[in-house]
Amino acid sequence: MMLKKNPALTGCICGAAGFAVAAVLVITLVSTSDKKERNSVRTEQALSDIEDYIISNVNADNIRNFLRYMTLKPHLGGTLGETELAGWLASTWEEQGLDEVHLVPYEVLLSYPSQDLPNLVRILDASNQAIWISAAKQKPLYAPEESLPEIPFTFNGYAAAGNATGEVVYAGYGREEDFKFLEENNIDLSGKIVLARYGHIFRANIADMAEGRGAIGVVLYSDPSDYAPEGSDIVYPNSYFMPPSAAPFGTVKLKDGDPLTPFYPAVESAYHIPQDEAPIPKIPVQPISYEDAWHILSRMGGVEAPSEWQGDLNVTYRLGPGFQQQDLRLNLDVNNIYQQNITHNVIGIMKGSVEPDRYVLVGNHYDAWILGAVDPNSGTAAMLELSRVLTQYSKETGWRPRRTLVFCAWGSEEYGLLASVEWAEQFGKQLADRTVVYINIDMAIEGNYTLRTKSAPLLYDAIYSSAKKVPNPDPEEVAAGRPTVYDTWAHRRPDPRQPDMPLMQFIGSGSDYKSFQHNLGIPCTDFRYTHDNKTLGEPMYHTLYETFELVDEIYDQGFEFHKAVTVLWGDLAVVFSEMDILPYSLRAYADFIARAYYDITTQYSALIASKNITMEYFGKAVENFNSTIITFEGNLQNVDFENPLQVRKINDQLMMVERAFIDPLGLPGRPEYNHVVTAPSKKDAYSGTAFAGLTDTLVAITEASEDQLDDLWRTFSHHLAAVTHFLNTAAKVLTDDLW
Structure with missing residues (x-):
């Protein structure tokens, strides 16, 4: 319109x-x-x-x-x-x-909390009676708009509706290495509810890894050690640190875009896949505040969690499964609806x-x-x-x-x-x-x-x-x-x-x-003014307390x-x-790629060589990309800026460099990502990784069982050839040659 x-x-x-x-x-x-x-x-x-x-x-x-x-x-x-x-x-x-x-x-598939039935976490006794219930909403603390009736019940977007009851397991930050630590200590997540901390990886990755290990639900919270490190008295509204009642919202859908129209726009003519085939969680997930998380962590049984998993809730953080009082269980009741x-x-x-x-x-x-x-x-x-x-x-x-x-x-x-x-x-x-x-x-x-x-x-x-x-x-x-x-x-x-x-x-x-x-x-680029790394992220991120008053009175008085x-x-x-000629940093790109190549070969050269796979062609492609850039830059000295076709040609070649790294087939097992150089890690969608298709596959090889290795090495070899091809293509687009 x-x-x-x-x-x-x-x-x-x-x-x-x-x-x-x-x-x-x-x-x-x-x-x-x-x-x-x-x-x-x-x-x-x-x-x-x-x-x-x-x-x-x-x-x-x-x-x-x-x-x-x-x-x-x-x-x-x-x-x-x-x-x-x-x-x-x-x-x-x-x-x-x-x-x-x-x-x-x-028109897209969205997820909302019920207006009538709040999402709740409960601790149940042997008679299925709740001895503790989490807050349905974050409580107003300061700004008038925090009390608006339109404020929704606390929820995670796309978390499945469901009522799950079982033993709880504390999984630290919910990273791949955290889940592996639990496995190495013989803690099975099948049929369990996972309690994990926000902070190090994308929450959807936490939910996905927990679901893949058989968990029946996930509860997420932000620990004060990460988001209120100066104590409970120095929190919002007296500072920008997270108050005890804060519970960050956020999506737990791992794949981007409308879930029902993957790879195609959600317009009137679109084909919609069945909702049960959509890439959204099949288990309930719910965020809670750290004052609520205390009630769970303070009752947990099992061995002590590792020192790096200990937080600032004045309890000894334990892994579980379950509570010290063995007849207690955790109940997760999520009533989200799709529209x-x-x-x-x-x-x-x-x-x-x-x-x-x-x-x-x-x-x-x-x-x-x-x-x-x-x-x-x-x-x-x-x-x-x-x-x-x-x-x-x-x-x-x-x-x-x-x-x-x-x-x-x-x-x-x-x-x-x-x-x-x-x-x-x-x-x-x-x-x-x-x-x-x-x-x-x-x-x-x-x-x-x-x-x-x-x-x-x-x-x-x-x-x-x-x-x-x-x-x-x-x-x-x-x-x-x-x-x-x-x-x-x-x-x-x-x-x-x-x-x-x-x-x-x-x-x-x-x-x-x-x-x-x-x-x-x-x-692309994305920038902002940020904090001083005292916390793992913006403490009010996705909470009720992300108010105008927070910005106007604490973060940026005067809005300078x-x-x-x-x-x-x-x-x-x-x-x-x-600018007549686009100000792209070709040398910076060549340096970025050369460093990434060095890092991969330094860390994994012995592993790759053990399978008689050569990195020679990849290395030559890196060198070719760099040398072509040097030639291209030298030729720019002869550009006739009064000739619009010549200027246009140079800019077209520059624009094609980034496009040259797009693989229409996508990264291994990830058709939703096509860029072979810059892409997020498979284990954390928030982070970026150079040559993620190669590094993710190498990591998988180091963790795989013997019967998985042949397929993984084939995937690595295939993608290595693709990356080499696209590097050579990126060099070629900076020339006038067809081949």
Whole structure:
């Protein structure tokens, strides 16, 4: 549905400011010939004007006001609250003056708690009487909206309805190694209820591994040692640490997108698989608070848990199975319901003046488990302010981006990236062919300590360059001689391998960049301001207490950190929409791949050699990729920037590099992931792993029984050949040769 199309503004200012500082491909390679001078000077001054305008005009009060409005009430995916917010976002973009605004609907399978029957965890005695019952909701502590009647009962998305009773087993953080530890200690999970801690891996992986081992239910909680390390008196609303009554929501569906229309968009013509075939848990799963978890842990029997599994609940953590009082059992009662509801993407477009068929995507999801002041609406508020500034600049100057800017507000992300996956499935051919970058902000802040960035290697240098231009929002850091966001990032979160550089993390899954990076081969990044690593994550993540007051009074008084993220977001978006030659970091990609190759061969060379499998071709492909990049960069010195076809050809070759790593067959046993270089580990969808198809298979080989080894080695050999092929293909697309 298109709400309105405004008359296209005319005029174009093409360019790249701060170009010399950027240390990106074009400037480091282009000589000072007349053609290069004309290109860099033209682009540098024009983009400098836009960058200065963004820095001067992003308004922290506007971001604050946007966030205040969006967090007045719950807006869970597929509900009336989400639909109303989608309409407001569309109207806001229409008023700002974007050329087009679209509401894009998808009918998807969603999961909600019953409005009448809460999900409860009970301890039952021998007569099946409850001697303790968990809280149905998180109790209000501070902000008025915490008491709204629309606040749902506590639940995990897609957890199966069911009533399970049995012995409980404590499984630490629910990682693969934790479950193996239980197995090695002869603790069988079959017919048991697993109690596990949030913090180290994706909760859906915990549920999946528990179900695969025969567990009949899972209870999840956040331990105060991980999320309230300074004691019970220093928690929300007095600090950002987790209060005892907090119970984080979250999906326990492992595969992304609509469960009933895998690999295809959930549009009217879609075929829906039967629900019992959908990749969703078949056992009940439920989050509880740590004050409730105490009642379970304090009664548990069995041997003491390992020291690293001990927490701060003032009890001795034991493994079970069962309780010290042997006639007690744990009961898990989950009453979730499934519904097929409509969720919307809101898409706003600012058309490019030179290459309107090349897209720079900027996006954030707008649905939230409850109020969502941190995740995601700190990011939504920043995106609305960015679009306001850029449309205002266009009105004042006549500027149009060289390439089309596409603003994306995604629906139902929290359930497993639903609407962004469906959009990528529906429009994947156009997007894969035309999109130069996707810049995602899942949330603008989860703290105020330093920047945290996940990225495809192709974007490294551009991100470093833009971060060097953004004024530091931390006055103490400025006083210490670190005037930019980059300076604090490099100081507080250095790369262990290159201590003079800031840490750039792998891009795994867990946010809306998944389909673009891992299925379509579009280079993606996601960044935010984060905390100081005192906790395993943002302590209020997905809880009732993720309120506007938390942000306004504790995380970001004055909203200056939001402003810094908005400026960085805007600078990157404009750089990629304006520069004649796309500022991709080919050398960084070559280094990334070479390091990954080194790590694999160092760790597994003896194991691989034991099967007479050669890594020679893989190594030669790595070298070929690197040498081709050196030649390509040298040839850039001869680019005629006045020849639009030559510029287009260079950019097309650059865009094809990331696409070249897309295997249409997917990774081994994982057709939902196609990128052979950057992909999340099979054991943790939140983390990213270089060459995950190879490393996951090698890990499986080290853990397999004898009768499984032949198939696993065949899988490894097959995928090794595929990876080698795609590396050679990525090198070849940077040449003019057919073969």
